[in-house]
Amino acid sequence: MGHVTVRVKLGNPVSKSKEKVVDKALVDTGSTFTVVPRSIATKLGLRSLGKRRVETANRSQLLDQSFASIEVDGKNTVTPLLISGTLDKILIGVITLEALGLMVDPTKGTLKETETLLL
Template identity: 35%
Template sequence: MRYPNFKVKVSNVEEPVKFVFVDLPVDVGFPVSVVPSHKLMEIGVKPIDKIKLSLADGKEAIRDIGVVFFELMGRRTVGPVVFGEEKDKSVLGVTVLETLGLMFDPQTGKLKPKRIRF
């Protein structure tokens, strides 16, 4: 299934006045969000660790990971972000989507509020 792109505000958690807008497709099958490295460096986000990922072709890759604010549809949360390399697919992962209290509706192709249960 092909997911539509959504305009997401990505901000530096240490200096929230530093931000970029990124068009990201939602991928409910991918847990973490991926933003191009150059966009993250542009706003001063620094890697805090590395993460091992499985790529679409079955190969494994190691990428830097950091933390940013994500804003979408008037909601804001802090979450992990993978520093995407040139050929990596940018994506808004399900972890951030769920902490924003949103879900993707495949019938309409839109995001809608989701009740968070605990």
């Protein structure tokens, strides 16, 4: 399976006047959280609400936590996210996908709607 990229619109849920449209965000089903570069978080005015230690393929990192409004394929939600000082692109994680009611369609390399399970 190849990479799935999507057009994403991120915003500050507190101050809706600042918005950033990012043409290509990578959907990462191996990532629990959505991760944004610090430069985007700064541009949106996203505040750090705490820290979270995460394990990556290379090492353990301590990242800032925040929230953002996000739109993918016409669906909107407010999602928790992590802010990275080393990442140069947006990664869309599983929490965000599930909140949007979306999943990866591996046969087409796109996103498709899915039911939300409350089990």
